Amino acid sequence: MKARVHVMLKHGVLDPQGEAVRHALGAMGFDKVEGVRQGKVIDLQLAEGASEADVTAMCEKLLANTVIESYSIEMQG
Amino acid sequence: MKARVHVMLKHGVLDPQGEAVRHALGAMGFDKVEGVRQGKVIDLQLAEGASEADVTAMCEKLLANTVIESYSIEMQG
Numbered sequence: 001m002k003a004r005v006h007v008m009l010k011h012g013v014l015d016p017q018g019e020a021v022r023h024a025l026g027a028m029g030f031d032k033v034e035g036v037r038q039g040k041v042i043d044l045q046l047a048e049g050a051s052e053a054d055v056t057a058m059c060e061k062l063l064a065n066t067v068i069e070s071y072s073i074e075m076q077g
Numbered sequence: 078m079k080a081r082v083h084v085m086l087k088h089g090v091l092d093p094q095g096e097a098v099r100h101a102l103g104a105m106g107f108d109k110v111e112g113v114r115q116g117k118v119i120d121l122q123l124a125e126g127a128s129e130a131d132v133t134a135m136c137e138k139l140l141a142n143t144v145i146e147s148y149s150i151e152m153q154g
Contacts, residue, residue, distance in 0.1 A: 006118055008118070008120070018119075018120075021119065021139070021140070024139055025135055025139060028138060028139060030131065030134070030135055031124075032123050032124040032126065032127040032131060033121055033122070033123060033124075033127075033135075034122040034123065034124055035121070035122035036119060036120065036121055036122070037119075037120045038117060038118070038119050038120075039117070039118045039119075039120070040115060040116070040117065040118065041083055041085070041115070041116045041117065041118040042095070042098065042113060042114075042115050042116075043085070043095075043113070043114045043115075043116070044110055044112070044113055045110070045111045045112035045113070046109050046110060046111065047108075047109040047110075047111055049109065050109040050110075054107065054109060057107075058102055058107055058110075061105060062098070062101055062102060062105060063098070
């Protein structure tokens with residue numbers, strides 16, 4: 001089974017990476033871009049018997065810095 | 078309107094970041110993790126009139142290094 005985890009900076013936390021992308025896109029002529037936020041996506045291949053609770057524990061302990069980042073989990077199959 | 082872009086290393090391209098996460102999870106006792114791939118997620122806030130073709134152009138020209146990375150686009154509303 002698989003799980004996909006998204007880790008994004010929380011709203012209100014400055015995202016310089018996203019801002020740099022927005023600036024670069026603007027400079028390249030993509031003038032319809034109003035905002036960019038960049039985060040991480042982590043695809044986990046899990047053994048049988050792993051649960052969403054396991055993935056939540058991984059997020060809390062390692063994958064996300066919950067002070068400034070939020071995460072979401074999608075279990076796939 | 079919004080678009081979400083996922084940029085992942087292509088299959089077969091070594092992913093040292095994902096491998097480091099897998100190793101760290103194993104060391105923390107998460108023994109049901111068989112593989113990890115890490116990528117980027119880019120959330121774009123777009124002005125009215127922007128199309129998926131615009132986002133594809135952004136991916137090809139800036140967001141993804143198409144030699145080693147693949148991308149997927151989800152348009153949202």
